[in-house]
Amino acid sequence: MNLTTQHTKHSLRFRDLGIDTNQELVVFMPASCHVCKSEGFQALTRLSVSFNGSSTIAALNITSDGLLKEGEISLSKSAIQKLSVQDNDLLEVAHIEPLQSITSVRSKLYGNTLHQQEYDDIIQDIADEKYSNIFLSSFVAACSGSNMKLEEICYLTMAMIKAGNKLEWGNEIIADKHCVGGLPGNRTTMIVVPIIASLGIMIPKTSSRAITSPAGTADTMEVLTNVNLSLAQMRKVVEKENGCIVWGGAMKLSPADDIIIKVEKALDIDSEGQMIASILSKKAAAGSTDCVIDIPVGATAKVRTVDDAISLSLRLKEVAEYIGVNIQTITSDGTQPVGYGIGPSLEARDVLAVLENATDAPKDLRQRAITIASEIIKLVWNMEKQVAEDLVIKKIDSGEAFKKLISICEAQGGFYEPMHAKYSKTIESTAAGIISEFDNRKIARVAKLAGAPDAAEAGIDFKVLLNQNIMIGQPLFTIYANSPGELEYAYDYYKQNEKQIIKLSYE
Amino acid sequence: MNLTTQHTKHSLRFRDLGIDTNQELVVFMPASCHVCKSEGFQALTRLSVSFNGSSTIAALNITSDGLLKEGEISLSKSAIQKLSVQDNDLLEVAHIEPLQSITSVRSKLYGNTLHQQEYDDIIQDIADEKYSNIFLSSFVAACSGSNMKLEEICYLTMAMIKAGNKLEWGNEIIADKHCVGGLPGNRTTMIVVPIIASLGIMIPKTSSRAITSPAGTADTMEVLTNVNLSLAQMRKVVEKENGCIVWGGAMKLSPADDIIIKVEKALDIDSEGQMIASILSKKAAAGSTDCVIDIPVGATAKVRTVDDAISLSLRLKEVAEYIGVNIQTITSDGTQPVGYGIGPSLEARDVLAVLENATDAPKDLRQRAITIASEIIKLVWNMEKQVAEDLVIKKIDSGEAFKKLISICEAQGGFYEPMHAKYSKTIESTAAGIISEFDNRKIARVAKLAGAPDAAEAGIDFKVLLNQNIMIGQPLFTIYANSPGELEYAYDYYKQNEKQIIKLSYE
Structure with missing residues (x-):
């Protein structure tokens, strides 16, 4: 990624603090840092950080209390991976230019129709991780509901294709x-x-x-x-x-789509x-x-x-x-x-x-x-x-x-049989009736609270179907988890939402 | 602030890491934390953190490398101030309920007109700092351009008044x-x-x-x-x-307005x-x-x-x-x-x-x-x-x-005379002509780069006015700063934007 920077760059020595902020790119600098002072960087300023020919944009968190010394700099896990830096590497920080494509996002928010070039520029900047969550959210909001014309959806789709890799298979039919x-x-x-x-x-x-x-x-x-x-x-x-x-x-x-989807x-x-x-x-x-x-x-x-x-x-x-x-x-x-x-x-x-x-x-x-x-x-x-x-x-x-x-x-790479979870709990119906509705979203939540997908073995195993006649005491499903805490937690959530998760009608 | 939480709370011991993230509220927990595991907290999950009867919502950063021990928790400077915690205080963390008012923001994005109660709920949640930057940005975007009807502006204004303090002076005319x-x-x-x-x-x-x-x-x-x-x-x-x-x-x-304005x-x-x-x-x-x-x-x-x-x-x-x-x-x-x-x-x-x-x-x-x-x-x-x-x-x-x-x-509290900055540099015109335009935004930027407003003495002192006839070498303005670096930096920016900052016409 090539970032245009306005001013002189400054070198600072990297030290890993071991802080994971998920996909959000964060740079840590001490309050005493001379670069912060001379450049006017404040907490949450978005900076360009470069190492060894590659650059990224990250939001600044300021540390005090000796966590970092003057002249030192740290990065969140995601930014460390992105720049492939190690302790004692010298990183350069600089101001970033205002993003031109934000003008097009504003134009879209004001109800205008955007053209191919405008979508290209927005999507390329997003793919280059130049958009903060605030900018991403405003773009998503601008394109929400029925705000996009058919031609704009075509432009957006083309822009997303252009900003990524394209696989070629040399076959007529894929x-x-x-x-x-x-x-x-x-x-x-x-x-x-x-x-x-x-x-x-x-x-x-x-x-x-x-x-x-x-x-x-x-x-x-x-x-x-x-x-x-x-x-x-x-x-x-x-x-x-x-x-x-x-x-x-x-x-x-x-x-770009991978980033937009999260927002x-x-x-x-x-x-x-x-x-x-x-x-x-x-x-x-x-x-x-x-x-x-x-x-x-x-x-x-x-x-x-x-x-x-x-x-x-x-x-x-x-x-x-x-x-x-x-x-x-x-x-x-x-x-x-x-x-x-x-x-x-x-x-x-x-x-x-x-x-x-x-x-x-x-x-x-x-x-x-x-x-x-x-x-x-x-x-x-x-x-x-x-x-x-x-x-x-x-x-x-x-x-x-x-x-x-x-x-x-x-x-x-080899075939493996599915494994079983360590703990399970089978839920029995506390009422009789016909299953009239499942709440897919709440069911998904029970499975996630049990540990899925990080714990591959965790989740729910259903014993019943829609329109099925259910008796009191009949097993509805089993919750699987790899820790008693997660099992309990998924169960608690189920009990609190029992009547919405599996709706019974009585005939 | 009263937060409804879905589940059991967990106590963790506070230790200050000294990290300033500006107004963004961040909670730090170690990757080894049993609470993170059992609750399924991941980096950037938004949690409720409580201490001594007051609560806040903060985004989770996960630390590794022994920065925090299992059972310990830390907060960003803003969150520490908000909860008034000290080392070794026991904090409670819990999941937060999904925000109901986000449904109204989505409704607004889809082009609907919101009512007083909906604006009241959104603004109260914002005032309670329950909105992440992503949510704030979508609300700002939904209300941008000419998307708000006059009645909605009235509702929004009333909602903002209700969500804050109201001063009473006991006087007919204020x-x-x-x-x-x-x-x-x-x-x-x-x-x-x-x-x-x-x-x-x-x-x-x-x-x-x-x-x-x-x-x-x-x-x-x-x-x-x-x-x-x-x-x-x-x-x-x-x-x-x-x-x-x-x-x-x-x-x-x-x-709420103070928060919205930043976004x-x-x-x-x-x-x-x-x-x-x-x-x-x-x-x-x-x-x-x-x-x-x-x-x-x-x-x-x-x-x-x-x-x-x-x-x-x-x-x-x-x-x-x-x-x-x-x-x-x-x-x-x-x-x-x-x-x-x-x-x-x-x-x-x-x-x-x-x-x-x-x-x-x-x-x-x-x-x-x-x-x-x-x-x-x-x-x-x-x-x-x-x-x-x-x-x-x-x-x-x-x-x-x-x-x-x-x-x-x-x-x-007493009257003090204005102080003078330590360093200054006077800019002379490199061309002759009549001043036809000032770029207020870029002028503001020069003053900020010089250190204003944090350095109260820093800034710009103009010697010329619009429509004034200027000769080559005539002083245009002086930049004041409290450090040579800031002076240089403001000057560099001026030189790069010289022709837009003060436009001359030649007659």
């Missing part, structure tokens, strides 16, 4: 799938990829880790194998197996424009030519009504056409969790049960995977629905898809 | 003045207050410190006397002198609605009944065109009527700095020169003060313009206003 999130346990990718790959269609899948959910596909795949592959390693797997499931974060396909989650803002740009920029950057997008619809899913799903679907298609990706959207039931398990290991177990044709395999997960895989085949081979579905079912029933998943795992 | 900022050196308050007070009208003036400018009125008044008065001390001064000029920050007149400055967003609510909520909270508002107009002032000033003036009057404050607005020249000095001590010297009727006193500052003071008298006594102006001029010319300022200073 299949892909995506699910517009919000549904716990919906791990179809790990079933769809082996099916499609075993049919000879290339599907080099990059998946995400959980941001606010109890598991992302990358977290669940990581239970079975290594997902932290370099692009070179990923290529080898795909050359051999026609497919892979790896963590996409390291590929930097849309680095959107914090604000809990659903911006249709940002969501479309986020999904499609990553598909285009991953080199995908044909992609099926699953839109689960439900009161506590991301998309809440069929009307919203139709509107989203139309816009997705228009923007996809603009950037040259062939897509098909499908809507699906988003009223309850998918499969039985929620949390990486429990979800991985469900995936394996479906592919192994186990008698107790979750039927909903199997059916969802079949639908998506069939749609991909229809899309790339222009086949009739029934023919496509038969092909897919055959791949599962014959065990070929299972073998393919194992081969992919082995190519990625 | 005069006040305000300047819609952006003009360096515009220190009329220190001339107007003694004039009005000496006429027997009560004017208990609370002023602000600089946020991004080289001096606020409180900074300039502080050169001459103490401005950090408690409400009780302020009352004593006003009882004795009919007026005062104190720092308003400690009065907590509109604590607005960072975003450099001029939101008319927020500005009106900010100005008028503080006037109402200060107990003012009659207030003159000066709106300087100029390309680099806060209000840039006469049309904008008229529109702002109309809205100010409508909202003022709604909240029951009697106001008069005046527009003034905002094309160049006022007086000669910029920076606390230099501005204080100009103020004294006007009140002492010195031959070299800045005429523009004198005239502005006369205009504003006359408008106040017209407003409260319903007098003719000429009569009011004669009264005001008599107060200056007779030295009564000067004596009154000295008396007020003595009542506030």
Whole structure:
């Protein structure tokens, strides 16, 4: 990253204080520092910090009480990694120029339509980590609701593609799938990829880790194998197996989007424009030519009504056409969790049960995977629905898809069986009735409080389904955790929200 | 502040690490902390921290490397002050409930009109410091541009008044003045207050410190006397002198506004609605009944065109009527700095020169003060313009206003003469021509780089005026600083922006 600085630089000696501020880049300087004084740096001033040819922007925290000596400087963990510095390295600090692209953000806030160049500049500055949380939040706010015209969503998507890496596979057809999130346990990718790959269609899948959910596909795949592959390693797997499931974060396909998403989650803002740009920029950057997008619809899913799903679907298609990706959207039931398990290991177990044709395999997960895989085949081979579905079912029933998943795992670094959690507690119903509603968001929260996804074995294992008749004392689900404290904590939260998490109607 | 927490609290022992993060409240806990693990706290999680009956919300930074031991906890300087903790005090941490008022912010972002209760809830949460920078920024963005209806500005103003303290003076008439900022050196308050007070009208003036400018009125008044008065001390001064000029920050007149303003400055967003609510909520909270508002107009002032000033003036009057404050607005020249000095001590010297009727006193500052003071008298006594102006001029010319300022200073804690800076450098013109434009913003920046307002003696002293004919080698201004580094730094910035700071036209 090349930062234009206004003035002379100053050298200070680095010493690690060992402070982790998550993704926020922080620089620590002592109150006595002559550079702070002469440059007029105050706490929270954003500075340029450089070492060995690379630079970053960080917010200043001032230390007193001898934590750092005059002439010393420290960085947060994220900034240390970014600059690859070690104790006693000499860092340079300098003022940063005001960001020109903020003018465009202000213009958007005042209701103007932005052009391609303006989106390019904003997104490049975000990708370069030049935006503070305050700036990011104002950009997200400016683009929220229905503030973006269709053409602007196209521009934003293009800008995100330009600001990241683009993978090339040298193949005419690259299949892909995506699910517009919000549904716990919906791990179809790990079933769809082996099916499609075993049919000879290339599907080099990059998946995400959980941001606010109890598991992302990358977290669940990581239970079975290594997902932290370099692009070179990923290529080898795909050359051999026609497919892979790896963590996409390291590929930097849309680095600006990775940053924007965190702020959107914090604000809990659903911006249709940002969501479309986020999904499609990553598909285009991953080199995908044909992609099926699953839109689960439900009161506590991301998309809440069929009307919203139709509107989203139309816009997705228009923007996809603009950037040259062939897509098909499908809507699906988003009223309850998918499969039985929620949390990486429990979800991985469900995936394996479906592919192994186990008698107790979750039927909903199997059916969802079949639908998506069939749609991909229809899309790339222009086949009739029934023919496509038969092909897919055959791949599962014959065990070929299972073998393919194992081969992919082995190519990625070896196959491991899911592990069990150390502690568990089974919840029994305190009332009788018919299950009329699940609150997906609160269910996800119970699983997270139990430790998912950091503790891969933690989570929830459901014993019941929507519309099922329940008796008093009937087991509803089991909570799994790796510490008694986390188990207790997840249980407490459940008890406090019991009636909203699983709603019973009495007939 | 009463925070509803979801779960059990945990006690941790406080140890001061001495880290200043400015107004941002940060809590430090070691990576080994059992509470972090059991509660699922991650870096940047926002927690409730309690001690001795008071609580605050702070963002978590995780420390490693033995900076803190298991069972220990630390806080940023701002959080330490807020909770009044000392080493070895036992603090409690807990999860916080999601903020309900964020739902209203999202609603506003989606284009809806908010009601009084929604503004009340948002502003109370902001005043309680429950909003992170991300949330604050989204609220500021939602209210930016022309997004607020007149009724919403009224609601926001009322909400700000309710969330702060309200001063009562037991007097029918409480005069006040305000300047819609952006003009360096515009220190009329220190001339107007003694004039009005000496006429027997009560004017208990609370002023602000600089946020991004080289001096606020409180900074300039502080050169001459103490401005950090408690409400009780302020009352004593006003009882004795009919007026005062104190720092308003400690009065907590509109604590939410103080927080919002910082984010607005960072975003450099001029939101008319927020500005009106900010100005008028503080006037109402200060107990003012009659207030003159000066709106300087100029390309680099806060209000840039006469049309904008008229529109702002109309809205100010409508909202003022709604909240029951009697106001008069005046527009003034905002094309160049006022007086000669910029920076606390230099501005204080100009103020004294006007009140002492010195031959070299800045005429523009004198005239502005006369205009504003006359408008106040017209407003409260319903007098003719000429009569009011004669009264005001008599107060200056007779030295009564000067004596009154000295008396007020003595009542506030003693009168001190302005001090001189240690270092100075006089800039001479490198070209001949007529001064056609000043860039107020860049001029302010030179003064700030020289050290103003923290170094009260630092700043700029102008020798020239707009439309003046300049010869090569003619002194334009002198930069004052308390260190050679700051002097050099301010000079460098000037040299790089020379042609924009003072524009010459050649005829």
